Amino acid sequence: MKVTVFGIGYVGLVQAAVLASVGHDVMCVDIDANKIENLKKGIIPIYEPGLTPLVEETYQSGMLKFTTNPEEGVSHGQIQFIAVGTPPDEDGSADLKYVLAVAETIASYMDSPKVIIDKSTVPVGTADKVSAKVASVLASRKVDIDYDVVSNPEFLKEGAAVGDCMKPDRIVVGTENENSRKVMRELYAPFNRNHDRMIFMDVRSAELTKYAANCMLATKISFMNEMSNLAELLGADIEAVRHGIGSDSRIGYQFIYPGCGYGGSCFPKDVQALIRTANGIDYQPSILEAVEKVNYAQKQKLFENLNDYFDGDLAGKTVAVWGLSFKPKTDDMREASSIELMKALWKAGAKVQAYDPEAMEECQRIFGAQQGLDLVGTKESALKGADALVVCTEWSQFRAPDFDLIEAMLNHKVIVDGRNLYDPQLLKDRGFAYYGIGRGDSV
Numbered sequence: 001m002k003v004t005v006f007g008i009g010y011v012g013l014v015q016a017a018v019l020a021s022v023g024h025d026v027m028c029v030d031i032d033a034n035k036i037e038n039l040k041k042g043i044i045p046i047y048e049p050g051l052t053p054l055v056e057e058t059y060q061s062g063m064l065k066f067t068t069n070p071e072e073g074v075s076h077g078q079i080q081f082i083a084v085g086t087p088p089d090e091d092g093s094a095d096l097k098y099v100l101a102v103a104e105t106i107a108s109y110m111d112s113p114k115v116i117i118d119k120s121t122v123p124v125g126t127a128d129k130v131s132a133k134v135a136s137v138l139a140s141r142k143v144d145i146d147y148d149v150v151s152n153p154e155f156l157k158e159g160a161a162v163g164d165c166m167k168p169d170r171i172v173v174g175t176e177n178e179n180s181r182k183v184m185r186e187l188y189a190p191f192n193r194n195h196d197r198m199i200f201m202d203v204r205s206a207e208l209t210k211y212a213a214n215c216m217l218a219t220k221i222s223f224m225n226e227m228s229n230l231a232e233l234l235g236a237d238i239e240a241v242r243h244g245i246g247s248d249s250r251i252g253y254q255f256i257y258p259g260c261g262y263g264g265s266c267f268p269k270d271v272q273a274l275i276r277t278a279n280g281i282d283y284q285p286s287i288l289e290a291v292e293k294v295n296y297a298q299k300q301k302l303f304e305n306l307n308d309y310f311d312g313d314l315a316g317k318t319v320a321v322w323g324l325s326f327k328p329k330t331d332d333m334r335e336a337s338s339i340e341l342m343k344a345l346w347k348a349g350a351k352v353q354a355y356d357p358e359a360m361e362e363c364q365r366i367f368g369a370q371q372g373l374d375l376v377g378t379k380e381s382a383l384k385g386a387d388a389l390v391v392c393t394e395w396s397q398f399r400a401p402d403f404d405l406i407e408a409m410l411n412h413k414v415i416v417d418g419r420n421l422y423d424p425q426l427l428k429d430r431g432f433a434y435y436g437i438g439r440g441d442s443v
């Protein structure tokens with residue numbers, strides 16, 4: 001099938017490459033000429049396992065094409081994906097200007113029927129707005145061409161995006177148009193073998209499904225973080241509690257890991273956007289507000305623990321930070337807990353020596369000019385002359401470090417573990433002050 005994807009960011013590029021890999025003829029359109037030129041040379045703007053070879057292979061085979069020419073893009077595909085960004089505007093609502101601009105582009109150039117797919121995470125009601133935009137442009141062109149706007153939200157996770165897209169848990173399709181449903185079935189047939197993963201519904205329900213899924217997951221995390229705070233105060237161990245409740249199949253083990261708060265480009269943005277949507281219709285979403293509040297507080301914990309250890313005197317101290325990305329296997333630092341920690345440390349007059357396996361360039365890009373930041377090449381060099389170690393991201397290379405070396409290199413034997421990677425008893429026996437998340441009286 002001939003497919004066009006507008007917006008070659010995370011979602012757009014992964015979706016395009018995966019569709020091309022099963023034999024669809026996919027054209028990618030982006031207004032960023034530099035990005036498109038780089039992609040043609042095999043230079044991928046993001047770090048995502050498995051994506052570079054997939055893009056190279058499909059580009060070489062001719063199934064994946066790149067252009068900055070919107071007219072070429074519109075005439076190529078019977079199916080037109082909109083996968084551009086929906087950044088939060090000042091009040092946290094999703095800003096639809098890029099989505100609507102693509103809708104306008106499609107309507108301006110289309111001369112044959114199109115199935116237009118909203119892939120970006122967009123508030124409930126967006127498909128109607130896209131549809132109205134297309135209708136008004138077609139009316140002003142005085143042409144009558146069939147089109148349908150479908151909501152087909154993406155559920156991929158950074159770091160596992162290619163796998164998630166190749167083997168989706170479910171493919172949610174919001175449209176009541178029979179022809180569009182047929183087209184979507186054909187498009188996704190290669191990913192829908194063995195058992196039917198396609199879930200058809202109306203367009204608004206599909207739009208809400210995306211937010212409900214992310215907000216549910218964010219709620220699980222904030223719930224566990226709240227339990228971890230209680231565990232600390234009550235002298236219980238949240239890791240034991242996690243085991244205890246996860247074994248109930250109605251609860252399950254997934255997404256109940258306590259930590260230093262959720263980050264990334266999705267959960268914080270989507271929770272906020274759904275709160276704004278609710279506010280806009282005079283509904284107060286008490287649970288979502290609490291989820292956000294708990295997460296904000298959780299991100300302050302790493303700093304609070306350090307502050308506690310040093311009795312509020314962090315000025316002149318140097319802190320080794322292991323992990324900058326919001327989670328492992330990505331270089332993405334959006335809304336990462338490391339950012340809150342580093343900002344608080346700088347404010348308190350402390351210095352940071354940071355190491356991350358993938359996010360060093362990204363950190364340099366964001367904080368390059370920042371005084372008091374030293375980005376170092378290995379996890380060991382981050383410890384050199386440091387007063388304390390904080391683990392922000394659970395990269396596997398941080399899981400079993402050489403504690404003798406840590407002990408020898410740190411000026412103070414203190415570890416703040418934002419991801420519960422270490423055994424509190426083991427560290428206590430070695431004479432460390434250990435601050436985990438919800439590990440009872442672990443210090």
Ligand code: UGA
Nearest residue numbers: 154155156157158221255256257259262263264266326327
């Ligand atoms: C999330 C969802 O998991 C995807 O299903 C969704 O498609 C995606 O958003 C999106 O909307 O595009 P992602 O942001 O890549 O994916 O990352 P997650 O793996 O969900 O992690 C988000 C944050 O939650 C991370 O900071 C992680 O450390 C934290 N987390 C996750 C916890 O603190 N505890 C957990 O148990 C799980």
